[in-house]
Amino acid sequence: MEPGADRGSGGPSAAEIAQELAALRLEHDTVRSQYMRIAADFDNFRKRQSRDQEDLRLQITCSTLSEILPVVDNFDRARQQLDPKSEEAQALHRSYQVLYEQLVKVFKQLGVAPMRVEGEVFDPMLHEAVLREPSERYPEDVIVEELQRGYQLDGRVLRHALVKVSMGPGPTTDPAEPNGGQNSSAGDEATL
Secondary structure (H helix, E strand, C coil), rough: CCCCCCHHCCCCCEEEEEEEEHHHHHHHHHHHHHHHHHHHHHHHHHHHHHHHHHHHHHHHHHHHHHHHHHHHHHHHHHHHHHCCCCHHHHHHHHHHHHHHHHHHHHHHHHHHEECCCCCEEEECEEEEEEEEECCCCCCCCCCEEEEEEEEECCEEEECCCCCCCCCCCCCCCCCCHHHHHHCCCCHHHHHC
């Protein structure tokens, strides 16, 4: 008790205690609400950081793998070009094969998959058309030939496949007709 206070009063009244209790509860609710908001903000920050870190890791992986893809292409070309006849050439060919298989195995472990595109419908999100040609075998907008293999990493395009796309069957010409199937204006007038 404070000096000079009336000792006979018995302390604060019930109304004062109730008022102080209400003020403390309000303060408690305010502090608790602030704590919950800060905890939620921190949780969102942590999730955003984790997502950003994963995106950065994926971008770095894609960038690195994209730089290595020309090496894979060169190994594949060398593998197709070699026709080992002598024992020494066969040993070199086996060495290339082992290296190529290791490279392909590492790519598979990282989730890199080559696109198989011939006979598929052209999709500009996956393919880059560099040529178009008439085709009796394929309908329009179907890939006729893969010119450079495309690759994906977990469904994300690392490199678009360079392809030749069908224009469908070309114009039909009847060799029996003069001018390759095109009527001349004089012939049109004669049939009228």
